[in-house]
Amino acid sequence: MNNEVLVSVVIPVYEVEDYLARAIDSVLAQTLSSIEIILVDDGSTDDSAQICDEYAARYPDTIRVVHKQNEGLGLARNTGAALARGKYLAFIDSDDTIDPTMYASMAAAAEENGCDVVMCDVMIHYVAEDKTTVVSSYPSQTVDLCDYIANGNNITYSVNKLFLREWFSSFAYEKMLFEDIALIPAAMTHCRTLGYVAEPFYHYYRRPNTLSTTVQGALGDVVVAFKLFLERCNPVFREEAVYCAARQIYWNMMQSRVLLKADFITLLHEYEADFLKNSYIRQDKTISRLLPFCSEPVIPERFLCVHLFRPLPDDFLPALTETFPRASVVQADERILSAIPLPESVQHALDTGNVTFAEEYVSLYLLYRLGGIVLTPETRAQLTLKTLRTLRVFFGFSSEDTLFTGCFGALKGHYVIRMLLESYNTPSIVNTACLPLANRLRDLLTVQFGLRLNGRKQLLHKEVSVLLPSVLAYDMQDGENCAKRADIKVPDGYECVSREVLAFWSARILENWNLYKSMRDARPGTPPPTPAPPSPRGGISEAELAAHIQQVMDNYEQSTSWRITKPLRALANLFRK
Known part of the structure; x- marks a missing residue:
């Protein structure tokens, strides 16, 4: 050498x-x-x-x-x-x-x-x-x-x-x-x-597949990295360093890493004074768009997992902490029952062995006081769940007329969660019969907020987000999934859905396809489509769609109401001419 x-x-x-x-x-x-x-x-x-x-x-x-x-x-x-x-x-x-x-x-x-x-x-x-x-x-x-x-x-x-x-x-x-x-x-x-x-x-x-784009859970390190930058910069150049960080944060939030938007907003909260008083930022019309986010609330990255008189599944916490390594996880078992006030309806449910009813109440109780995301032991979260933290409160459909309660979230002290908690003290068939939270939630959102039971995405009173079944209940391989039920084991690439969901989702795909065709054909200057040569199938009618759905379901007939199907494969041939 x-x-x-x-x-x-x-x-x-x-x-x-x-x-x-x-x-x-x-x-x-x-x-x-x-x-x-x-x-x-x-x-x-x-x-x-x-x-x-x-x-x-x-x-x-x-x-x-x-x-x-x-x-x-x-x-x-x-x-x-x-x-x-x-x-x-x-x-x-x-x-x-x-x-x-x-x-x-x-x-x-x-x-x-x-x-x-x-x-x-x-x-x-x-x-x-x-x-x-x-x-x-x-x-x-x-x-x-x-x-x-x-x-x-x-x-x-x-x-x-x-x-x-x-x-x-x-x-x-x-x-x-x-x-x-x-x-x-x-x-x-x-x-x-x-x-x-x-x-x-x-x-x-x-x-496409370098370190920065393949490591999933650790992507949140980028927010920590900016925090370390701001902590360690020379005070002489503090004003310039904050603006430098703001330029990078803006690009990450709006273009490169939109997935982490809520994490970046949390960082803006922490350094609110530095960003709001920065003269460089105020004079930059583009970067100054960050400033309103300094006061924009986000759901905390906190998972609330209630499991009364039962252990969590072995893979639950490892999967959660691997995907969300910087999230806090609040576990609550039966010991919490002596630490919080229980309505008579909840105590009655416990006395009669309806533990699920009590779990749902405790989940709402913790959500109201702490804020975060409720995740039941039967549900698994995807990294894309981070995107929902910019909402005030969110729920999701599990079918056309049923709401999914395996995953939902809200800001601390949100009034919708308070209304749900208060309903446990009100005489009603839901409390008397200890009906599931899905029923209580459906009644509240339809009566008080005008929810339409159609399985579609809705924003109620500019505050309450209700999402598609593919977002929180099932992974329909459309790129929108944030969480899914995992209590029924199926092979990778498959999804377990009810016959109602399969019918609903199939109809939705057909509707979207027909809408696309009508918009395409309505464009000015678009020549009329060339008639396709005759084929044994021809076009898809409602009757043919229903028959095909029934055939798919019959192929997977089982002893329960659940069917195993691979959505894309099952529906792939529906639109061929």
Whole structure:
């Protein structure tokens, strides 16, 4: 290994056997000779580790390899940085590449101007679309640090920057996704001299199935990353840092990660004063659209799970915490019954063995006092449930005229939940007969809020959201599902539905198809459709639809009222001519 090293390049490696050699070769091709490469194998299970060792054997004076257990990109970078010997430190991702003159040019700029950091532009390769774009980091070769923090591009990237190693040694990456966001923008606010080479030296290959787009539950780390940025930024540049965060948050909320909108709104609540008083934000017509969200309520990411006199299913909590790792989970078993006041109807239900009636009351009680999302032990939540947290209160249909109570949510102290709780003290057949919450909810929403029992999405009194059966009760593979009942085990890709739901959903699909055709044919200048050649089926009539539905149901006839069917397969042939 050469004694004089100007630039140490750290390459974290994990499961990249198809791209790793290309990345290493691009560093070996650098015109700068005083360079070392540190490959940090983060517990790869493919051939990446072997590729690292082979390169180290071929280039022993330039390449070192570290094999470690898998801990994530951030800690792999920390490991490499701790081993670096160069005056300057750089990172590249193992599936990207760099131009041959990148480090020679950037090191020269650093040496000439005494920079803590030198940055360059980035060329993004959209692999699936087979297109590229260059993202410039700053509009001028001479960088004003204050303006760069507020308005610059690529500020969250580690890979387009060359760091003075002595300066960078006071920083470290977190063990999380989006570790760049948590560290680099805040670090830049502590930079004394920033240099810039306006060339797209770094080639970032954006693929559909990279780390950022496949890890589901940990996606919420991006919100935590912005919080860490705001906590760690230099107070001298506080105003610019808040605006920088606001620009990134706006893009994430409105375009990139709409799924996490409620999480970002919660972050805006926490730093409300910083955002509301920020002069940069107030003067920016686009970013100022964030400001109303500072006072916009969201349902807390809190799951309320009531299970009286029975354990939770073994897979319930593991599945919930894997999908929502930062959510709070409130479990309530029979011990809660001595801690809360029980209406006579609930006590009567317990005395007669109707535990479900009591579970439903306790769920409403906790929901009213805490806010959050009720999830019964028979229901499983999907990550898309996060999108419903921006609503005030939500319920869902399970069929055309029945409401689903396996998953529903509300803000703390919401008046609809209070009305439901109060109804337990009112003489009624629902209480006398200890009828399910679905009946109580249906009666309240139809009488007090004008709910139409048609299985369709409705917003009642501009406050109460009632959703399709495919959102909270069944996964009908239409991309809308947020939760589903899981008490009946079926093979992957299948769904368990009642015959009423199958008939309702089939009719809905046919209605949507006919609506699409009528709108298509009504467009100005649209030629009349060419008659299709005769076929044995011809068009689909209501009678044929009903017959086909009955045939599907008969094929899966069982001893209970439930049928196993695969919705897309069962209905795929309905619309062929």
